[in-house]
Amino acid sequence: xxxxxxxxxxxxxxxxxxxxxxxxxxxxxxxxxxxxxxxxxxxxxxxxxxxxxxxxxxxxxxxxxxxxxxxxxxxxxxxxxxxxxxxxxxxxxxxxxxxxxxxxxxxxxxxxxxxxxxxxxxxxxxxxxxxxxxxxxxxxxxxxxxxxxxxxxxxxxxxxxxxxxxxxxxxxxxxxxxxxxxxxxxxxxxxxxxxxxxxxxxxxxxxxxxxxxxxxxxxxxxxxxxxxxxxxxxxxxxxxxxxxxxxxxxxxxxxxxxxxxxxxxxxxxxxxxxxxxxxxxxxxxxxxxxxxxxxxxxxxxxxxxxxxxxxxxxxxxxxxxxxxxxxxxxxxxxxxxxxxxxxxx
Numbered sequence: 001x002x003x004x005x006x007x008x009x010x011x012x013x014x015x016x017x018x019x020x021x022x023x024x025x026x027x028x029x030x031x032x033x034x035x036x037x038x039x040x041x042x043x044x045x046x047x048x049x050x051x052x053x054x055x056x057x058x059x060x061x062x063x064x065x066x067x068x069x070x071x072x073x074x075x076x077x078x079x080x081x082x083x084x085x086x087x088x089x090x091x092x093x094x095x096x097x098x099x100x101x102x103x104x105x106x107x108x109x110x111x112x113x114x115x116x117x118x119x120x121x122x123x124x125x126x127x128x129x130x131x132x133x134x135x136x137x138x139x140x141x142x143x144x145x146x147x148x149x150x151x152x153x154x155x156x157x158x159x160x161x162x163x164x165x166x167x168x169x170x171x172x173x174x175x176x177x178x179x180x181x182x183x184x185x186x187x188x189x190x191x192x193x194x195x196x197x198x199x200x201x202x203x204x205x206x207x208x209x210x211x212x213x214x215x216x217x218x219x220x221x222x223x224x225x226x227x228x229x230x231x232x233x234x235x236x237x238x239x240x241x242x243x244x245x246x247x248x249x250x251x252x253x254x255x256x257x258x259x260x261x262x263x264x265x266x267x268x269x270x271x272x273x274x275x276x277x278x279x280x281x282x283x284x285x286x287x288x289x290x291x292x293x294x295x296x297x298x299x300x301x302x303x304x305x306x307x308x309x310x311x312x313x314x315x316x317x318x319x320x321x322x323x324x325x326x327x328x329x330x331x332x333x334x335x336x337x338x339x340x341x342x343x344x345x
Contacts, residue, residue, distance in 0.1 A: 002047040002117075003027040007037040007063065008079065009055040013102075017050055020106055024113070034058030034066075041070050048116060053080040053091055053099075064094040075120035077112050079104060148250055155248050159207050162244075173209075173220075176293060181205030183333065184289040188282075190329040197253075201282045204257035208286055211241025235270045238262055257282030261290055264321045284323040288314070288330045291321070307334050 004026045006017045014030040021028045029044060031037040034057060037049070049067065053060040060078055067074060078091040078099040091099045097116045100108060160177070167173040185202030193201070212220060215237050219230045226234065238259065245255055260274070260283025267275030269287075279287075295310040305313070311331055318324045 001025065001027045003029065003044060005037060005040060005044075005046045005049040006030045006051075007032075007034070007049060007055075007060070008052040009033065010052075013052070013079075017104075017109075020109065024110070034060070034063040037063060038066060038070070041067055041074075046071065046074055047120070048075040048077070048113065050077050050079060051096075053078050053082070053087065061090055061094045064091070064096055068095045073120065073124055075116040077116050152250055155245075155251065156203060156206065159210050159245065162213050163207070163210050165213070167209075176297065177206050177209050179293050179297075180208060180286065180289045183293060183330075184282075184285050186333045187285045187289060187326065187329045190332050191281075191285075191325070193281075197282070200251075200254045201257055201285055203251060204254040204261070204282055205286055205289060207241070207245065207251075207254065208258050208261050208290065209237065209241070210244055211237035211239065213244070214240040235262070238271050253282075256280050257286055259283065261286035263287065265318075265323050266320045268320070279323075281326075284326045285329075288322055288326050291317075292330060292334070307338055310334075 002025075004021050006014050006021070006028060007030075008014045008017070009032050011032065014032065018028045018030055026048075029040050029046070031040055034055065037051070040046075051060045051063060055063075064076055064078075067076070076096040078096045079102055080087050080091065080099055081102045083101055088099055097119050098112045100112055163177050167176060181202045182205070184205035185198050188198040188201045215234055219226065219233055222230070238261070242255060242259055245251065245258070248255075257280050259271075260279045263269035263272065263274050263279045263283055264287070265275060265279070265284070267273055292310055292314060295305045295313060296307060298304045311334060314322060314327060314330070318327050
């Protein structure tokens with residue numbers, strides 16, 4: 001049985017409405033003031049409320065939003081003795097579904113009840129469907145994000161397998177890409193970049209040398225200085241890497257960093273010869289991390305440089321090869337690493 005709340009300061013009207021509503025099968029509670037109505041709403045669950053507009057103390061217009069705050073599904077019909085557009089606008093804008101003029105014709109009241117209950121049912125169903133849609137969208141979005149992440153992890157795994165296969169052929173390159181990715185991520189964190197950007201830069205570091213899979217082994221492993229032709233061949237590894245990874249749009253940002261990791265601050269790098277701020281920040285970070293790791297790693301033609309010596313060399317390249325801001329972040333990361341290593345030694 002649906003329960004109706006009748007709110008009116010005139011007892012005769014309250015009783016007459018209660019009698020009519022009970023004859024139509026409703027369970028009815030009555031209240032003579034707004035405060036009494038609020039108390040009843042706290043104690044009972046109502047389907048519909050009939051409420052007078054003008055009452056002593058709290059008016060019906062003031063009561064409606066307070067009632068709806070407690071029960072947003074409540075259907076409300078206002079009763080008014082004033083026939084003017086302003087009053088109608090006021091009661092409807094306060095949250096009521098309909099209003100009737102006093103004295104109320106019972107036939108009109110029955111029609112208003114039917115309209116309000118139908119509208120209430122429609123709104124409840126609409127909210128239910130909207131909730132279901134939101135939940136379905138959220139679930140599907142989560143599934144798509146999970147699928148995207150699984151695809152990204154699989155992609156990285158495949159690319160790293162290629163890199164590991166390449167690095168396995170040269171003892172001096174083993175672990176280089178992993179170290180560059182780790183160091184690049186730490187530099188990005190030192191620069192206070194957001195978490196997603198740090199992850200994208202770290203990924204670019206791990207993939208930055210994938211293109212070397214297309215470089216001749218004789219050139220990669222050559223202990224002497226490269227000829228001009230050989231150096232041009234090595235430079236192709238950036239384009240080869242981009243071509244290998246281009247079908248993977250979900251790592252597009254990381255690829256933009258990878259593309260710039262051999263560009264130099266003064267424009268003397270490759271493949272595009274861009275300079276300064278035109279180089280992505282991720283590309284500048286990768287350049288610093290890649291160069292530092294190369295200097296501090298053993299090569300066929302030289303021994304590794306100590307961290308301090310490598311930093312001194314890189315500082316001389318600030319403004320030429322490196323961005324000063326990126327170098328200072330690299331310097332802080334390496335000094336922190338060195339201090340930690342010294343403490344644990």
